[in-house]
Amino acid sequence: MANKVATREAYGKALLVLGAENPNVVVLDADLSKSTKTADFAKKYPERFFNMGIAEANLLGTAAGLAAAGKIPFASTFAIFAVGRAFEQIRNSIAYPKLNVKIAATHSGITVGEDGGSHQAIEDVAIMRAVPNMVVLVPADGEETRQVVLAAAQYKGPVYIRMGRLDVPLLFGEEYRFEIGKANVLKKGTDVAIMANGVMVSMALEAASELADQGVSVSVVNVASVKPLDEETIVRIAKTTKAVVTAEEHNIIGGLGSAVAEVLGEKQPTPMVRVGLKDTFGESGRPLELLEKYGLTKAELVKAVHEVLAKKQR
Amino acid sequence: MTTIELKRVANVIRQDIISMLVTAKSGHPGGSLSAADIVATLFFNEMRINPKDPRWEERDRFVLSKGHAAPVLYSALAEKGYFPKEELQGLRQTGHMLQGHPDMKKTPGVDMSTGSLGQGLSAANGMALAGKLDGKDYRVFALLGDGEMAEGQIWEAAMAAAHYKLDNVTAILDFNGLQIDGATDSVMCSAPLTEKWRAFCWHVIEVDGHDIDALLAAFAEAKTVKGRPTIIIAKTVKGKGVSFMEDQAGWHGNAPSVEQGEQALKELREEAANLG
Numbered sequence: 001m002a003n004k005v006a007t008r009e010a011y012g013k014a015l016l017v018l019g020a021e022n023p024n025v026v027v028l029d030a031d032l033s034k035s036t037k038t039a040d041f042a043k044k045y046p047e048r049f050f051n052m053g054i055a056e057a058n059l060l061g062t063a064a065g066l067a068a069a070g071k072i073p074f075a076s077t078f079a080i081f082a083v084g085r086a087f088e089q090i091r092n093s094i095a096y097p098k099l100n101v102k103i104a105a106t107h108s109g110i111t112v113g114e115d116g117g118s119h120q121a122i123e124d125v126a127i128m129r130a131v132p133n134m135v136v137l138v139p140a141d142g143e144e145t146r147q148v149v150l151a152a153a154q155y156k157g158p159v160y161i162r163m164g165r166l167d168v169p170l171l172f173g174e175e176y177r178f179e180i181g182k183a184n185v186l187k188k189g190t191d192v193a194i195m196a197n198g199v200m201v202s203m204a205l206e207a208a209s210e211l212a213d214q215g216v217s218v219s220v221v222n223v224a225s226v227k228p229l230d231e232e233t234i235v236r237i238a239k240t241t242k243a244v245v246t247a248e249e250h251n252i253i254g255g256l257g258s259a260v261a262e263v264l265g266e267k268q269p270t271p272m273v274r275v276g277l278k279d280t281f282g283e284s285g286r287p288l289e290l291l292e293k294y295g296l297t298k299a300e301l302v303k304a305v306h307e308v309l310a311k312k313q314r
Numbered sequence: 315m316t317t318i319e320l321k322r323v324a325n326v327i328r329q330d331i332i333s334m335l336v337t338a339k340s341g342h343p344g345g346s347l348s349a350a351d352i353v354a355t356l357f358f359n360e361m362r363i364n365p366k367d368p369r370w371e372e373r374d375r376f377v378l379s380k381g382h383a384a385p386v387l388y389s390a391l392a393e394k395g396y397f398p399k400e401e402l403q404g405l406r407q408t409g410h411m412l413q414g415h416p417d418m419k420k421t422p423g424v425d426m427s428t429g430s431l432g433q434g435l436s437a438a439n440g441m442a443l444a445g446k447l448d449g450k451d452y453r454v455f456a457l458l459g460d461g462e463m464a465e466g467q468i469w470e471a472a473m474a475a476a477h478y479k480l481d482n483v484t485a486i487l488d489f490n491g492l493q494i495d496g497a498t499d500s501v502m503c504s505a506p507l508t509e510k511w512r513a514f515c516w517h518v519i520e521v522d523g524h525d526i527d528a529l530l531a532a533f534a535e536a537k538t539v540k541g542r543p544t545i546i547i548a549k550t551v552k553g554k555g556v557s558f559m560e561d562q563a564g565w566h567g568n569a570p571s572v573e574q575g576e577q578a579l580k581e582l583r584e585e586a587a588n589l590g
Contacts, residue, residue, distance in 0.1 A: 050443065058436045058470035065440020068426055088430060093437055097418050097427035
């Protein structure tokens with residue numbers, strides 16, 4: 001079994017690197033610094049850390065002002081409170097003036113687990129993706145998170161980073177290269193492509209191995225950069241496999257599946273199956289049990305691949 | 315600048331507001347006119363700014379949280395020389411830089427995009443925090459509306475400014491007592507505002523927002539306050555300077571017709587003549 005680390009943990013560590021490298025990096029939180037893992041930055045760079053209390057609208061609005069004055073603020077809270085509570089602050093105070101704010105949201109998706117549906121953001125990618133000027137990144141493991149955070153700091157403009165609470169397998173080494181706007185082909189196959197991000201990437205790789213044993217050749221594409229989307233790679237892979245499954249820990253409405261469908265619908269119509277939450281809220285439970293219950297598993301991906309193969313052969 | 319000079323500037327700003335809105339055929343005269351003396355005092359006396367270098371790092375910042383009063387800000391910026399005065403006639407029109415609400419990407423001198431109420435003070439606080447971090451002595455001014463006091467984010471920001479001891483923040487409340495649906499106290503009672511801001515650990519100064527000398531004194535006092543932010547609660551008259559607009563909620567968001575505009579400008583020119 002591979003080593004596991006939560007993407008939020010990797011975020012906390014990456015912030016320490018940024019803190020040392022760039023004096024303009026500042027961090028804001030809304031009373032969740034132990035959970036979002038900004039607490040280590042707060043300890044090391046107390047003068048550059050601002051706890052805003054449980055007040056997310058002001059958290060994002062203050063981050064906008066810091067950016068307007070030349071800082072690179074990372075504003076952290078749970079995804080549901082950043083995108084949900086403070087949507088319009090993100091839209092009007094950050095994205096509209098294209099201010100250099102990084103919205104680093106943790107606890108996305110149903111793998112929040114026990115806290116239940118009220119705390120599980122399942123629509124955040126859809127919402128952030130629809131906002132002009134916003135970059136939307138969904139890293140799959142610790143290493144990719146590290147690179148995503150560093151890339152976000154380099155990029156000038158608003159970025160939404162979607163991270164999780166759950167420990168997830170380490171997939172990539174330091175030789176891995178994340179780039180904003182680039183998808184990564186992790187495995188090349190000829191029959192079907194699985195395009196995934198976040199926690200679903202490791203499952204996609206496992207599903208591909210199992211399918212290989214069944215004689216099905218599967219490409220696995222990691223689409224951490226949901227916006228901008230690497231249309232070129234998505235179209236190229238879809239041309240090769242002629243069948244696509246998308247996989248995300250998000251509502252099937254508006255997220256990665258929708259983004260891929262939009263591109264393929266216009267440029268390379270391809271049979272598709274979208275794996276994700278089927279327009280439903282989550283609930284309390286252990287994260288792995290919830291993934292099982294809501295169909296976000298290797299087994300579901302295998303099933304989806306057979307389903308899309310059947311469509312392709314029709 | 316002397317008091318009489320500032321009064322003349324405020325008068326010119328009021329004339330600009332009327333002529334801009336007549337041309338635009340839409341916009342918000344009431345809350346622009348009520349803020350004219352405050353904005354004139356800030357831009358022509360109080361603030362450390364350089365129209366030739368709108369992004370000067372050492373400049374004082376201004377955030378128009380009540381962004382619908384954009385015309386008062388645009389006029390002040392044009393009169394200061396940030397852009398040619400002819401631009402004022404492009405207000406709210408397709409392809410022109412002066413948006414219905416302030417847009418920092420399009421208009422030189424606008425420090426923050428605003429207009430969605432309740433958000434400006436948070437941004438001002440962020441700029442002030444950055445100034446403290448950088449060891450800079452610039453100050454940040456935020457002009458708030460009284461209808462805006464109903465927005466929860468204002469009070470989140472009020473709390474945070476006091477918590478972080480942002481004595482480089484000066485808020486000015488344009489307390490004109492009216493909002494779209496009527497008297498502010500009848501729409502949503504926010505009284506007592508002085509006590510509320512004091513309870514949020516702010517230094518509170520109450521002034522007549524049309525008395526230039528009182529405003530000058532208030533800004534001078536705000537500069538001396540250390541360890542906490544200051545709010546100047548400026549009692550104003552909505553529509554100030556135009557007889558038929560004064561104290562009328564109906565002039566919140568309606569532009570004057572050409573005839574009404576001429577009448578308003580006539581009154582304002584008479585006032586200018588009296589100022590000498």
